[in-house]
Every structure is written in C-alpha cells, then in structure tokens.
C-alpha cells in the first residue's frame with residue numbers, strides 16, 4: 587500500500603504529524619529531481635483541476651503553486667479578489683461554490699482572515715490548501731523552509747533556528763515554529779517585546795530580545811519582514827530604530843566568529859530587516875527556498891489528490 591497523508595486538507599502545520607512532514611519531504615525529493623530534468627513535466631495530476639483563489643497579494647506563493655500545478659499536468663484556473671465579483675458583495679462560500687460548480691477538485695486559497703481555510707473546509711468537499719490566512723498559518727512556506735534546512739544541513743533535528751522580527755503578525759513564524767518543533771529543532775524567536783505574542787513561550791520556544799545574542803546561539807537565522815499591512819498601531823518608534831536594533835548587516839554577521847545560514851520567506855525589505863550584502867551573500871539560501879517551494883507544493887498537491 588502506498589503511503590498517504592493523515593489529512594485531506596493542508597490547512598495548517600498543526601494538523602500534520604511528523605510522518606506527514608517526512609512523507610511530503612520524501613515526495614518533494616523526487617519532484618525536485620523531476621523539475622531539474624530537461625523535461626520537467628509529469629502526468630501525476632492529469633484530469634485534476636485546481637483553482638488558485640487569492641484574496642490577498644502574492645508573488646512567490648501564487649507563482650510557485652501555479653508552476654507546480656503545471657509541472658504536474660493539472661488544469662489550472664486563477665482567481666484574484668481585486669478583479670472579481672467579491673467587490674459586488676459576494677461571500678467567500680458563494681464565490682468558492684461557484685468555482686466548484688465548474689468541476690474544480692482542489693482549492694489553493696490565500697485570505698486575510700485567520701481561519702478562512704478551516705471555515706471553507708466545513709462547507710465544501712474539494713481538497714483545500716491554505717496559502718496563508720492572515721496572521722495565522724502559511725503551511726507550505728514552513729514546509730519549504732524546513733526542507734531547505736534539511737537540504738543545507740542534512741537534518742532539521744537538533745538544529746538551532748532563530749526567527750527574527752515581527753513574530754506577532756507573522757503566519758510564517760507560527761507555521762515555522764510548529765514545523766521545526768515537530769522535526770526536533772530548537773527554536774528561538776527574537777524581536778521587540780511589542781512584536782512578541784503574549785503566550786509565545788507556550789509554543790516551546792526561547793525568547794530573546796538581543797539580536798547579537800540570538801545570532802551567537804543559532805545555526806540558522808530566518809529574518810522576517812515587518813508586516814506593516816497588519817499593524818493598526820505603531821509598535822516601535824521608527825523603521826530606522828528597528829533596523830538599528832534588529833536589522834542584520836554584514837558587519838554583524840562577520841563579527842560572530844562562526845558561519846550561520848540566512849533565510850527569508852520574502853518579500854524582502856532590503857535595508858530594513860536585512861541588508862543586500864547579507865541577502866545576496868554566500869550564507870543566504872533565500873533563492874534555494876524559492877526553488878524548493880515548487881517541489882514542496884508539487885508534493886503537497888500530489889499527496890492530497892490521493893485522498894478522497
């Protein structure tokens with residue numbers, strides 16, 4: 587019997603077992619080999635129709651999902667809220683039910699509201715992948731991040747990972763914490779007190795407010811963008827002050843006396859949380875993360891399509 591995921595939707599890392607994550611990684615290993623061949627396409631999702639339903643902007647996630655679908659020979663339709671009938675008052679459930687009436691099998695959805703994917707899963711039968719729901723979860727980002735650590739370091743277990751920046755508003759932070767902890771990594775979060783969720787310690791992570799100390803501790807630093815679009819009040823005096831306290835620059839990196847790996851989920855705000863000479867340095871695996879995103883999303887969609 588072939589291995590299967592324990593879930594028919596990918597709504598969050600919290601729903602995955604360690605075995606599910608390892609199965610996604612092993613499947614992504616095979617698809618990564620496929621997408622580096624001269625002929626990059628396989629018929630694995632032929633006759634499967636996938637709708638990419640995006641209620642929020644995206645570059646990496648949306649293009650990565652669409653490319654993954656095309657590499658798997660799926661039929662693809664794309665929906666952007668900004669150019670749709672949502673502006674005429676249509677609800678989320680009505681919008682998706684209309685898309686499904688066109689015989690769509692799988693929905694990939696990004697939405698500004700936490701829990702939007704869970705809500706949708708109570709109303710429809712198609713497989714759902716959460717491509718980011720507000721400040722809640724971004725499971726495929728966490729999977730591609732952990733897969734990239736595994737590729738670079740051989741294993742995730744036992745590695746020390748610090749996530750730096752706007753933890754409070756970041757779906758990438760929560761999904762990364764859950765994924766890395768399930769895989770046996772040690773996780774630290776670093777940032778100003780005002781950008782730290784009140785109950786962060788309950789997730790089994792260390793909390794550090796001094797960037798130098800955090801970098802001295804870690805093997806890998808995952809630098810996050812300030813999520814200005816989700817901030818309703820001022821959480822720090824100015825971006826300049828934030829950069830002075832929490833920005834990663836080459837002088838700081840070189841002064842550590844050891845080599846650490848630099849990650850960023852994108853989009854990067856160059857000169858704010860990370861300088862260009864760090865983002866583009868030999869220590870950065872930011873573009874490897876993007877490349878691995880296609881293989882991880884191929885694996886996730888392929889495995890979910892095996893589940894009824």
Ligand code: CP
Pocket residue numbers: 643644645646647648718724727851852853
């Ligand atoms: N990392 C990420 O989710 O990027 P996009 O917002 O461009 O999809």
